[in-house]
Amino acid sequence: MTKNRLSLLKFISLFLILASYSSFGQISIFTTQVPADEGGGGPFELGTKFTVSTVAKITAIRFYKSENDTVPHVGHIWTNSGAHLTSVNFAGETADGWQTATLAEPLVVYPEKVYIVSVNSAVNFARTLWGLEYEITHEFLSTVADYDNGRFNYTAGNFPNEHFNASNNFRDVVAEEAPVPQIGLSWPVGGTQIYSNSQTFLWYLNFPWGEALTYELHLSDDPTMAVYDTYNAGDQLQYTINNLEDGKTYYWRVRAKDSHGNVLTTTGTESFKTPAIAGIPEAVPSWPIGDNTVYTTDQRLSWYMNGPSAGLKYKLKYADNPGWNNAVVVDNITETGYNLTGLDLGASYYWKVKAFDDNSESDWSEVASFVVWSGSWVVVPRPGSPAQGVYISSSAPTLTWFLPTAGNAVTGYEVQWSNNPNFTNATSQQITSTNFALGNLNAYNTVYWRVRSKNDNGDYSDYSATASFVPTSPNSISEPEVPTTFELSQNYPNPFNPSTVISFSVPKEAFVTLKVYDITGTLVKTLVSENKVIGFYNVTFDASSLVSGVYFYRLEAGDVAISKKMMLLK
Structure with a gap:
């Protein structure tokens, strides 16, 4: 009786989770955006190139209608090469605004492929010139920013094979995530230390899948997986790689494909360490460190060794920015120090060093x-908040920054912000304070910003490092721009399988840890362990490799500690 009741409760919980996805999971690319103006010269077939980051079902086609676009409309979806996939006639249109037509059968689309949605137009049509110059992303849907978007054809109903000024003609789809195989990574995981240069990678399916699958193993020494090696495992749930390098941290993931080669899902990334390089101790920087201010533009960098150093040489890397852009590397140093000359007044410098011999490093x-003392010169500012890609619940945040050393000659600042990290078409503002309030930002579009200082002579410092954030909702009188307390929200969804999102807020800069424990108090995973600036944060916890049960997650920052409970149901 108890077993049946538990099974029923589990079924009800899973049903509610699935129901919530089916009820609220449909999204579009452009949501409620509206065009800036109206184009002419038609009739045309107008299209938008788009991709998906997960397998999805397109359930409808939509477009924004101008009041002069009075012809009957038909929507189409095509492959990027022009193969026609589906179409639908629009009925019951309003005079203008967004129009939606539901497909007779949902169309399944796949990651790593490009699709085009198109709808015909009259002579005049709604548009925003250069509106697709940069990628627009809403959850798993994204436009393609390759200067080949803003598609059109002079004949209505034909494949839109030409493009014009990356114009956003507001051709859109309605889609929802489709079921995909759930893959768990078994071994090696969690940054574990392995003791062989040959490793068998293991993974599994959380539940049976109704069709044949093949797998790719991706392996990299880059935690972002920007570059990786691909190994084809066929239909096997394991793969062995030989000749791994000593002393490296490797990152790996698995990708599943269907029998047609369509990507169905890609797991999260796990890591492991290969056997350490024997006999080479790590260097320890001794001066200058800790953001100390130095008072000369010629400076000797010094370090020492935590172990034998006979016969070692050193490689030094330094830069004037924390992202190591345009970094300088000095090789074959034979002593535990190096002299830098001609440093910039008011600039911050970052440096690190490694030791090596003829066999290893x-x-x-x-x-x-x-930081180099500025004297009567300007100082390169440092971003305060919002930064580090933080999500903030405001469309009108206040940017803040600071000077890392005394800026006696600094009389003002130029702050610059943009919707792209290259600061193309950026907006700039001259001010005298160390903060600036932005306004009317678009939700879920990343904002990039930087700042530089100036003096009375009109001399400018270099720009600061680039900071970024994502506004998540419109600002309101009752909603603060920044959090005022440390808060840890209940995970969502809960119960969950296999992943869930944990949100927390940081009211002041602090070192933050977020850890997950099982019911026995054993640490399962560390999700966050780093310094965080003021803002709101979302972290995804993937429990693919864990068993069903109750788990606890705990946020610690300074003297603050908050814990909450969550349930994994498989």
């Missing part, structure tokens, strides 16, 4: 940093 040391 150590890891890079910890990063050290220092």
Whole structure:
């Protein structure tokens, strides 16, 4: 009786989770956006190139209608090469605004492929010139920013094979995520240390899948997986790789494909360490470190070794920005120090060092940093908040920054912000304070910003490092721009399988940890362990490799500690 009741409760919980996805999972690319103006010269077939980041079902086609676009409309979806996939006639249109037509059968689309949605127009049509110059993303839907978007054809109903000024003609789809195989990574995981240069990678399906699958193993020494090696495992749930390099941290994931080669799902990334390089200790920076201010533009960098150093040489890397852009590397240093000359007044510098001999090398040391006194010169500012890609619940945040050393000559600042990291078509503002309020930002569009200082002579410093954030909702009188307390929200969804999102807020800069424990108090996974600036944060917890049960997650920051309970149901 108890077993049946538990099974029923589990079924009800899973049903509610699935129901919530089916009821609220449909999204579009452009949501409620509206065009800036109206184009002419038609009639045309107008289209938008788009991609998906997960397998999805397109359930409808939509477009924004101008009041002069009075012809009957038909929507189409095509492959990027022009193969026709589906179409639908629009009925019951309003005079203008967004129009939607539901497909007779949902169309399944796949990641790593490009599709085009199109709808015909009259002579005049709604548009925003250059509206697709940059990628627009809403959850798993994205436009393609390749200067080949803003598609059209002079004949209505034909494949839109030409493009014009990356114009957003507001051709859109309605889609929802489709079921995909759930893959768990078994071994090696969690940054574990392995003791062989040959490793068998293991993974599994959380539940049976109704069709044949093949798998790719991706392996990289880059945690972002920007570049990786691909190994084809066929239909096997394991793959062995030989000749792994010593002393490296590797990252891996698995991708599943169907029998047609369509990508169905890609797992999260796990990591492991290969056997350490024997005999090479790690260097330790000794001066200048800790953001200390130095008072000369010629500076000697010094370090020491935590072990034998006979016969070792050193490699030094330094830059004037924390992202290591345009970094300088000095090789074959034979002593535990190096002289830098001609440093810039008011600039911050970052440096690290590694030791090596004829056979192997150590890891890079910890990063050290220092600031050169500005004297009567300007100082390169440092971003305060919002930064680090944080999500903030405001469309009108206040940007803040600071000077890492005394800026006696600084009389003002130029703050610059843009919707792209290259700051193309950026907006700039001259001010005298160390903060600036932005307004009317678009929700879920990443904002990039930087700042530089100036003096009375009109001399400018270099720009600061680039900071970024994502506004998630419109601002209101009752909603603060920044959090005022440390808060840890209940995960969503809960119960969950296999992943869930945990949200928390940081009211002041602090070192933050977010850890997950099982019911026995054993640490399962560390989700966050780093310094965080003021803002709101979302972290995804993937429990693919865990068993069903109750788990606890705990946020610690300074003297604050908050814990909550969540349930994994498989």
